[in-house]
Amino acid sequence: MKRLLIPLTATALSVAALTVPASAAAPAWASDPLAASPADGYSNVYFWLSANGAALRKATQYHWDSKAVQKVKIAKASDQPDDGKPGSTAPATKAPAGTKVKNVNLPRTIGKVFFVDNKGEHHWCSATSIQSRHRNLVATAGHCVFENGKDDVYEKWVFVPGYYQGKAPWGIYAGAYAFTAYDLDTYDDYDGDFAFVAVHNGFQFAGSKEVSKADYDKWTGDKWVKAREITREEFVKCRLNLGTCWSQGRTDSELVGPDFPGAVVERVEVKDTAYKAAKLGKGQGYKFGEPTVEHVTRSQWDAYKGLGTKSKDKAGNYLITHYYTQKWVKPGTDRKYFTAAYTIGIGKDLGPLGEAVGGQGIAWNQPLGQKVTVFGYPGEPHPDGHKAFTGVTPKWCYGKTGTKTYQANTFRVETHQVLKCSMTGGADGGPWLLRYSNGKRTGYLNGVTSMFHDQDGNDRVDLISSPYFDGEVADVYNKANYAETKPVVGPNGELLK
Known part of the structure; x- marks a missing residue:
């Protein structure tokens, strides 16, 4: 399918193509439909839940070639990107009982996204629910939604919040529309390796x-x-x-x-x-x-x-x-x-994602060198073959981000922020949360895990990086914020049109 550059109104998502004059600047964002109709959303969820969740158990983490795990170096640009005033959207406060790991309360908002690539292989990445106008947005890495090659987006894309040891305690949410940076969409520029996905109401069988x-x-x-x-x-x-x-x-x-x-x-x-x-x-x-x-x-x-x-x-x-x-x-x-x-x-309708699990806030143009808590589901072995994580349960890292931006030429990266962390593939897409409250289980999304790095050359991941959340991220978020989605099943469990 050809990717759509589509305008939004305050009331609905338009499917009309946006014509950009040759002399005009390229838009900062791009969008693709995933499963716009409830019928397609139902089919995608059924695909993962049928046969007692056999497809979920079959999935493996998004695969990073060990050759792509490389060093990054300090960017030549300014230490602190200058892209306007800082801004933020507050989280939706929701602190239900949850799992505690090493004195860290895991937020109910985190989970896995599952999808099928153009080879027919089943994979997952990490993601989180975030606050939005219609309480229906998921944030993850752009490469966990948009696929290189002949197909623009992955098939059967769904989000499972609170995923834990093969269980979907708060249902499954089918992706409807995906939004990302224009440069990632067009040039595979990983400075824009983030995505916001508007999902339909969740449901369970x-x-x-x-x-x-x-x-x-x-x-x-x-x-x-x-x-x-x-x-x-x-x-x-x-x-x-x-x-x-x-x-x-x-x-x-x-x-x-x-x-x-x-x-x-x-x-x-x-x-x-x-x-x-x-x-x-x-x-x-x-x-x-x-x-x-x-x-x-x-x-x-x-x-x-x-x-x-x-x-x-x-x-x-x-x-x-x-x-x-x-x-x-x-x-x-x-x-x-x-x-x-x-x-x-x-089928049982579970309502909008944000009503079920809440949503993290989001912040942009923030100073570097701040403390963040990063969550994800790592499962990929380290480059040396050592498998430190199973991918079954969520893990976390905590610390200050680097005070300078970093670059990695292979992925056109010039302004990534970095954190010392040993999580591996499968954690990509996981949220970087500023000012995370262990009591409320909420914070401000200020990055998503994009890449994994081996800085000391011992064939172990020791650094992860994220796009710096700047004004462009805010622009894409604001576009996604207006995307309306629908219930998939009615009050009696019937499929809606």
């Missing part, structure tokens, strides 16, 4: 229930038809009432007519053309009930190679329609009997 065929047809959320085993007596009653039921044997039986004494019917999936050509009524090869429509995720829809037909409805749901015909066989003792169980999945 709250189980499922069996419903009538009529209620199943009306349901706009996740739904599926599964086989539920019944007794032979229930099967006979079902067939007398023209219900959707069938038998299945573990051994082959001879085909018979439907009037054969005790004959039972099996269902056989066929292509839509064979179904349409089949007769109505009771007999070998006749139609077996109405076609069954199954709601699936986008990835399941893309991968499907079966006999059913694929389609999308007006709400953006991905559908597979299955067709069945009858197969009548002799009765046998080695048979089981089934009926169609029409099942719907119930």
Whole structure:
């Protein structure tokens, strides 16, 4: 997709492209849609939560090539970037009970972002919720959202606040719109390696229930038809009432007519053309009930190679329609009997991100050499192969940032701020918080972990760096601040349009 440079109003996010005259200065920011519709957001969350969170467990930390872990040197520019007056937005105070690690109370706002790259690999980075107009912003590293190469943004992008040992205690939030620096977007300039992502309301799956065929047809959320085993007596009653039921044997039986004494019917999936050509009524090869429509995720829809037909409805749901015909066989003792169980999945809306976990403040044009607390989920080994972190639980570093800005030519870095810290990849995107209150668990975001460095040459990370948060960061934040997002599911768990 082509990246959009889009203007915002105070009431809504516009999807109109911004035309910039050749003589005009380049804009300071750029934006991409991630999953703008609730249907796509639902599909992304379902991708990560289905099969008991198998995709979450499969993910690995964003991979930093050890050759990219390099030294940085003091920039030739001014020690303190001169970019206007300091500014800030206060955090949303929220101090619920949380985990304590070595006398540091972990903020509820931090978590992991999960995404799929253009190779189909599952990865995570670190991130935090921040204060915003619509209580829906996540801050992370730009390279944890925007991908190099033919694809602009990662697929299936979601934020899991409070992620701890494989659990999502406050739900999952699907990314809707991503904002970053124009120079990162255009030139891969890591002085702009930050991103703000507006996310839809969070939700959790709250189980499922069996419903009538009529209620199943009306349901706009996740739904599926599964086989539920019944007794032979229930099967006979079902067939007398023209219900959707069938038998299945573990051994082959001879085909018979439907009037054969005790004959039972099996269902056989066929292509839509064979179904349409089949007769109505009771007999070998006749139609077996109405076609069954199954709601699936986008990835399941893309991968499907079966006999059913694929389609999308007006709400953006991905559908597979299955067709069945009858197969009548002799009765046998080695048979089981089934009926169609029409099942719907119930989703629970958790509201905007900021209402669930609060949001850190944000500050820009601040003096260097201040104390910061940095959080993240490191998991990458050090360059020498030593694996000091698991990536399962959050870690932290504390100290004063360097009093000078640093540069790294490989990534076009000229004004990074640095901190002594041994966290490795996977911690990228984690927040650098000024004036962090251990009691309130809030502070002011003044950086995000961007790069990892080995200053003493012993093949161990000993320094991390972040873009200096200047007026350009404030400009991008202000644009993201107006992005409106939506609930994904309604009060009854139904998928919203």
